[in-house]
Amino acid sequence: MSISKSVNNIEEIIDKAETGNELNRHEIVLLLAASDEETRLLYAAANSVRKQNTGDEIFLRGIIEFSNYCERNCLYCGLRRSNKKLSRYRMPEDEIIATARLIKETSIPTVVLQSGEDSFYTSEVICRVIERIKTETGLIITLSIGEKSDADYRDFRQAGASRYLLKHETSSKEIYNYLRPGCLLEQRLRCLQALKKLGFETGTGNMVGLPGQTPEILADDLLLMKKLDADMLGIGPFIAHPDTPLNGLTNYGLETTLRVLAIARLLTRNTNIPATTALGSLHPRGRIQALQAGANVVMPDFTPEIYKSRYDIYPGRTDVGSATEIMENLQKDFASIGRPLNFSAGYRQHKLAS
Ligand code: SAM
Ligand code: SF4
Numbered sequence: 001m002s003i004s005k006s007v008n009n010i011e012e013i014i015d016k017a018e019t020g021n022e023l024n025r026h027e028i029v030l031l032l033a034a035s036d037e038e039t040r041l042l043y044a045a046a047n048s049v050r051k052q053n054t055g056d057e058i059f060l061r062g063i064i065e066f067s068n069y070c071e072r073n074c075l076y077c078g079l080r081r082s083n084k085k086l087s088r089y090r091m092p093e094d095e096i097i098a099t100a101r102l103i104k105e106t107s108i109p110t111v112v113l114q115s116g117e118d119s120f121y122t123s124e125v126i127c128r129v130i131e132r133i134k135t136e137t138g139l140i141i142t143l144s145i146g147e148k149s150d151a152d153y154r155d156f157r158q159a160g161a162s163r164y165l166l167k168h169e170t171s172s173k174e175i176y177n178y179l180r181p182g183c184l185l186e187q188r189l190r191c192l193q194a195l196k197k198l199g200f201e202t203g204t205g206n207m208v209g210l211p212g213q214t215p216e217i218l219a220d221d222l223l224l225m226k227k228l229d230a231d232m233l234g235i236g237p238f239i240a241h242p243d244t245p246l247n248g249l250t251n252y253g254l255e256t257t258l259r260v261l262a263i264a265r266l267l268t269r270n271t272n273i274p275a276t277t278a279l280g281s282l283h284p285r286g287r288i289q290a291l292q293a294g295a296n297v298v299m300p301d302f303t304p305e306i307y308k309s310r311y312d313i314y315p316g317r318t319d320v321g322s323a324t325e326i327m328e329n330l331q332k333d334f335a336s337i338g339r340p341l342n343f344s345a346g347y348r349q350h351k352l353a354s
Contacts, residue, residue, distance in 0.1 A: 007027060008030065010030055010031065010034050010035075010038045010041075011038065011041060013027045013030060013031055014031070014038070014041050014042055014045050014266075015045075017031075017045065017263070017266035017267065018045040018048065018049060018266060020269070022226075022267070023263075023266075023267065025216065025219045025220065025223065028215075028218075028219035028222055028223070028263060029215045029216055029219050031259065031263055032215045032218055032219070032256065032259055032260070032263075033215065034259065039255065039259060042259060042262050042263070042293075043258070043262050043292060043293040043294075045262070045266060046261070046262035046263070046265040046266055046293050046294035047292055047293065047294060049265055049266055049269060049294070050265050050273075050294045050295070050296055053269050053270040053349065054270060054272070054296045054349055055296075055342075056338070056339055056340065057296075057339065057340050057341065057342035058291065058296060058297065058298055058334055058339050058340070058341050058342060059272060059296060059297045059298075059342050059344075059346030060108045060109075060110070060297070060298055060299070060300065060330075060341060060342070060343065060346075061108070061110040061111070061112050061142060061274075061297065061298075061299045061346075062103035062106070062108045062110065062111050062112070062299070062300055062302045063111075063112040063114055063299045063300070063301050063302060063303070064091070064096060064099050064100065064103075064111060064112070064113055064114070064302055064303055065114050065115065065301070065303040065307065065308075065311040066090070066091040066096050066113055066114070066115050066121075066303075067089070067090045067091065067115035067116060067118045067120070067121065068086065068088055068089055068115070068116055068307070068310055068311050068312070069088050069090060069115075069116050069118040069120065070115075070116025070117050070118060071116070071117050071118065071119065072116070072117050072146070072180065072182075072183065073181050073182070074179060074180050074181075074183075075178070075179045075180075075181070075244060075245045075246050076179055076207065076210070076238060076240075076241070076244060076246050076314075077241065077244065077313055077314075078241040078243060078244060078312040078313050078314060078315075079116045079311070079312070079313060080244060083241075083243045083244065085243045086243070086310065086312060087310050088310070089306075089307050089310055090118070090120060090121075091304070091307065093125065093128065093129055093132070095304070096113070096129055096133075097129070097132050097133060097136060097137075099302055099303070099304060100133045100136075100137050100139055101136070101137055102302055102323050103137075103139060103302050103323070104137040104138070104139055105323075106323055106324075106327050107343045108300070108343065109139060109140055109343060109344060109345050109346070110139060110140040110141075110142060110163070110345065110346070111133060111137075111139045111140070111141055111142065112142040112143075112144055112163075112165065112299060113126075113129070113141065113142070113143055113144065113145065114143075114144040114145065114165075115144075115145050115146075116146070117145065117146040117147070118145075121145075123148070123151075123152045123155050123156070126143070126145070126152075126156060126159075127155050127156065127158075127159035128159075130143075130156060130159040130160045130161050131159050131160060133160075134159075134160040140162055140163065140345055141160060141161040141162060141163070142161070142162075142163035142164065142165060142201075142203075143156060143161050143163070143164050143165070144164070144165040144166070144203075146166070147166070147183070147187065147188065147191050148191070150194045153191075153194055153195055153198055153200070154198055157198045157199065157200060161200070162199075162200065162201060163200055163201040163202070163203065163231075163232070164195045164200040164201075164202055164203065165202075165203035165204075165205075165232065165234060166188065166191055166192055166195065166202070166203070166204060167203070167204055167205040167206060167207075167234050168185065168188055168189065168192070168204050168205070168206060168221070168224060168225075168228075169188070169205075169206055169207055169210075170185075170206055170207065170210055170213065170217065170221065171185070171206070171217060171220040171221045171223075171224045172212070172213070172217045172220070173185050174212070175210060175211075175212050175213065175217070176188075178212075179210065189228075192204055192228060192230070196228075196229075201231040201232065201347065201348060202228075202230050202231055202232070203230055203231065203232030203233065203234055203272075204224075204225060204228055204230040204232075204233065204234070205225070205230075205232075205233045205234030205235050205236070206218075206221040206225075206235060206260070207236060207237065207238040208235065208236070208237050208238065208251075208256050208257040208260050209237050209238040209251035209253075209256065209257070210238045211246065211249055218256075218260055221260070222260065222263055222264055222267060223267075225264055225267070225268060226267045226268055230268075230271065231271060231272060231347075231348040232271060232272045232273070232274070232297070232348070233261075233264050233268065233271050233272075233273045234274060234276060235257060235260050235261045235264055235273065235276065236257065236276035236277075236278035236279060237251050237253075237254065237256075237257040237278050237279060237282050238251055238314075239251060239278055239281060239282060239314035239315065239316065240314070241312070241313070241314050241315060242315065251282065253282075254279065254282050254283045254286055254289070257279060257282075257290075258279075258289055258290060258293045259293075261273060261290055261293055261294050261295060262293040262294045264294065265293075265294030265295075266294075270348055270349050271348060272296060272297045272346060272348055273294055273295045273296060273297060274295060274297040274298060274299050275287040275288070275290035275291045275295040275297070275298055276290070276299075277299065277301065277317055278314065278317075281314065281315075281316040281317055282316075287333075288333060288336075288337060291334070291337065291339060292337065297346065298330060298334075300323075300326045300327070300330060301317075301326070302323055302326070305322075
């Protein structure tokens with residue numbers, strides 16, 4: 001990607017990014033305020049860069065949310081430890097493995113194991129689960145279990161996990177410190193560096209619509225995603241949960257999230273970008289719109305029905321039904337936009353055009 005002079009006209013900025021040039025903070029802020037017509041051009045450019053770099057197919061990751069216990073107290077999240085209304089669950093090891101087998105049966109090649117920060121599952125237990133999934137199903141394993149020590153990350157890697165999702169959430173230190181009491185953005189970024197160093201395919205990302213978030217902060221989020229050179233980017237709208245301190249805050253909509261996602265595609269070219277469940281919760285066509293604005297991945301939820309509704313991060317989460325029903329519905333939705341499903345590993349495609 002080459003550096004060129006700063007541009008003020010939105011169509012020129014889109015063109016500049018589409019042809020592989022870097023954007024500065026000011027240009028990104030302008031793009032975030034694009035008119036409806038300009039936004040259509042932005043999405044078309046992101047869609048085209050997605051097509052050139054990752055193809056038309058949609059890559060799949062099956063997610064298992066194995067525990068809704070959390071020792072953290074993030075102000076935005078329904079799993080926060082102070083939410084006493086939540087009915088908590090922990091999936092036993094055998095049930096996690098059985099669910100991974102279900103994912104394997106659908107031919108999806110990757111399982112994402114996600115949970116609150118729950119030290120009930122020691123590093124030893126997590127490693128045993130990873131080893132069993134590897135031996136018994138051969139699935140590629142992604143972890144999304146929060147901040148751990150470097151030694152834990154190393155053990156997970158050695159046990160056979162190969163991907164890790166840890167969103168930076170927001171690039172604003174002030175908002176981060178406020179929303180994640182007792183946590184530091186610097187530490188989150190240190191974790192991401194450690195994961196990269198260990199050879200994990202690493203995912204980061206943000207929430208869009210957080211209180212106090214400005215277009216400048218969103219531009220910094222995007223520049224941070226680019227700088228971290230993450231392989232996966234989870235970009236989703238913040239949705240207020242009624243049993244959290246952020247109850248009642250309204251999100252300023254789907255459009256801003258889609259714009260952030262589209263700009264992320266233009267800036268990072270060949271990354272894997274999911275059409276997040278949160279987008280589907282905000283709007284029935286949210287996931288489809290994301291797939292037409294730069295996204296190339298979908299993560300169907302395979303958490304057993306008895307637990308699913310209790311993984312209550314935010315209200316209105318979708319993906320209800322059995323594994324077969326989920327797969328049938330996905331296939332129908334994506335066929336309607338001419339995007340076939342891909343059942344290969346879906347590594348970041350460094351080899352393709354950038
Ligand atoms: N505990 C791990 C962590 O925080 O990284 C993984 C599980 S956490 C529930 C997964 C993601 O949920 C977070 O990275 C955050 O972006 C998202 N999330 C939490 N609360 C949310 C909300 N109210 N709206 C949208 N996304 C939310
Ligand atoms: Fe826990 Fe993650 Fe929710 Fe924070 S976002 S409360 S760490 S589950």
